[in-house]
Amino acid sequence: MSTAQTRRLVARLWNYCDVLRDDGVSTIDYVEQLTFLLFLKMGHERANRKSFPDLALKPVGDAWQWLLDSDGQELEDTYNHILREFGQRKDTLGVIFRKAQNRIQDPSKLKKLIVDLIDKEQWSSQGVDVKGDAYEELLAKGAEDIKSGAGQYFTPRELIAAMVSCIQPGPDDLICDPACGTGGFLLAVHDYIQHHHGNNLTPEQRDRLAGGGISGVELVDGTARLAAMNMLLHGIGKPNGRSLIEVRDALAEPAHTYPSVILANPPFGRKSSITVVGEDGRAGREDIEYTRQDFWATTKNKQLNFVQHIASMLGIPGRAGIVLPDNVLFEGGAGEVIRRRLLRQFDVHTLLRLPKGIFYAGGVQANVLFFDKKPARPDVPWTSKMWVYDFRTGQHFTLKQNRLSREHLDDFVKCYRPGEPREHRVETERFKPFTYDELIVRDKVNFDITWLKDPSLEDSDKLLPPEVIAREIVEDLTTALAEFTAIAEALEQGRDRPSTA
Template sequence: MNTASIISKVWSFCTTLRDDGVGYGDYLEQLTYLIFLKMADEYSQPPYRREVGIPPEYNWQSLKTKRGAELEGHYIALLRALGARPGMLGQIFTKAQNKIQDPAKLYRLIKMVDGVQWVMMGADIKGDIYEGLLEKNAEDTKSGAGQYFTPRALIKAIVECVRPEPDRTIADPACGTGGFFLAAYDFLSDPKHYSLDKAQKHFLKHETFHGNEIVANTRRLCLMNMFLHHIGEIDGESAISPNDALVAPSGQSYDYVLANPPFGKKSAMSFTNEEGEQESDDLTYNRQDFWATTSNKQLNFVQHIRTLLKTTGKAAVVVPDNVLFEGGAGETIRRKLLENTDLHTILRLPTGIFYAHGVKANVLFFDNREASPHPWTKEVWYYDYRTNVHHTLKKKPMRYEDLAEFIACYHPTNRHERRESWHGEKNPEGRWRKFNYETLAARDKTSLDLFWLKDKSLTDLDNLPEPEELAEEIIENLEAGLNSFREVLAGLAAGGNQE
């Protein structure tokens, strides 16, 4: 069976199941279980003969011999049993449920998976199939899966700027479906960048990546995504922890942290009160290694990421706008970040590129440094890829090529040779501009929320975007405003509950 026919079968069967109410996410989940079991079966055969830890009564062959209600019952028992196993096996099957209620369709899916030799298939082919499904799943806005999917064009550009080196560790404390890991793996394994020896290849596959993902289904997808790209082993330990990264120091430090922590301003815990009603309580993380105590999830992730870095470590983290201007703990954290790290670059992103609507985000690039009486940040370079930029997810999605100018301006091979494209008189439209530490530190609340380009939609009617783009942008802005009001309301409600 060739690649095209495999992809065609995978997609056509997904369409069949959608008619029965099985969404991309549920389909992807079941496909993950079955491909893993089939690959385990292939690894148990010659020439591999590996023991993966799957009991014989729950192996791939046991699924192939059953039909109808017997198959459904056996599949449910299999999922439950394998979820209790240790290592990656248990992580893949944790909290697993059967979402395909028709045994005939389940059998057809098993037969489809059985018709492919997955171990022999190239990692790029398997990866493309799986990544395609992940992106389709992210497009299903009702499922909420989009919040775990960072646009791959953005991830690739970030990795291109950071340029990770071999024999270095890479962490992501909110790794979602593993996008940063895969892009870093592709960069490191590309012969155009490095010629890896045997030891470096082993390190890349087994020791480079470390992550956290608290949502069981998303963690499962991440593990399978990495495994299909030949990162880790089927019988190895999981590189992705189910623990909340913010609760306590990890005890480990890394060379790089690449992350897009989940959007949403506050960390909260739901519970049932004495009257049987659902309430939520803001979570604050009291950690001595944090600069400030706050319930703002984004600010906590920025602090946590800094603690994960080695003294020579580098970070690139996607954050919403409030991290750049919020007062209180936000001001403290920004000032400490400027003083204790070299916060050298901020990429300002447009709306319309994330599957979560109304998101206004930025990428912070900073290098950790040892303790010093003087601020490490001397100047911060801004690239404004928001003003007069219009993207939509379907009609005009952001591509890697759209960020080519930013990558060139970033000057990844030697960022100390940068040149501004902005000039007050010669080129007021330049998107690349630097501000020194003194200017930023003197701003109200040490705000890093800076723009200098004129919004042409306010002055040049001839250059207005298409009506559809305008409508989508209006919706994005309205939803962003609604999200802000919901956070204010949640904060007021929480304050009322404490009185």
């Protein structure tokens, strides 16, 4: 990969963002418009190359030429027509253009973006790494736009890389992310398999990886298109083939496939327009309700529902790694029911406590829960020990001055001992085991376990910089506000519920 080439591409494309922002085009809207235009340009190149032209992309190639040949109002009308036509397709192309809209209302600026920034570059001749890494950087820049809320769909790539290193996906695994966002986990899995198994992959394994062995589900159309484009630019899938990204509500129905590997960062936030009715038979009042008999408990908490969904869809044998907010570790009611079931029916072997300041979405305190699914064993709990790694205490990161790097997670991965029997694990200052018997007697089976003291609270010489303290105060207040909002909503729903007396 050429870092210089990647930076050059990103710089060229990003310079125009400030111009469009003055016209009300947000950062993430700009990335979305780039997605449409980049795809059309690459389709044009592939459909018109001298050697082995891709005739299936001929309509895409023609569409780009129409844009080049149009000006003024005709250009705007042509662009809108292309977006509507391609959005009706049933393949990957259809996912990328699904419900697409033109956000660039000034035809002259749209023309400049088409001619001066995109058409002058031969995108198909760029290496997969250059194109893919450039697009990843654009997505990261889009995630930095806090006002757009795009950060909630972008998991830090350094954390993803560490999780994938622990899970160790292989070419024969069926891999899924049921809340895939912009596709970070899927790309990291593909990269890991190529790096560790690429020279030994059979033709069947290569076809499987490119054609469905790695897949994702995303609820939001705009985010799904970014994920689909992200995968195509990294050489995964085909524009005119079946989309590897499904656009739907993953929680709406039980899974039809049972992956052996699931990696996910489900959307944070407690409020949902859907209530799941679990095997306990309870249901809350909401606009939409559906029943999941494969769920253990009824809850409006989206993260708890995703834990149940992933537990249900995971194949046997299967392994999962999920990013979860703190409330999933200690919330009572449905949370306690789910944690008890997990400990008994799954091997819940590792919990990574994450520090503040690593997510683009503010106010997030998160963890990574790793568990394996094995054949049913009704008489003996599958969890014998849950190892907890405290990466939170004494760690302080920001998105600007002190960013999380992959090296910061090296010690955790070393302690995890990927691929080794867990009997080989060694207790350290930050890494401690807790037995099933110790966990099950904790109040509400609480996983919110800490034992380290923050040195900055004990030593005045180690006080944090003012900007870090200010950011942590903001994050604490944001988290507290979210919790109080959830309590208020629960009280209102209880007050509005008709009496059964």
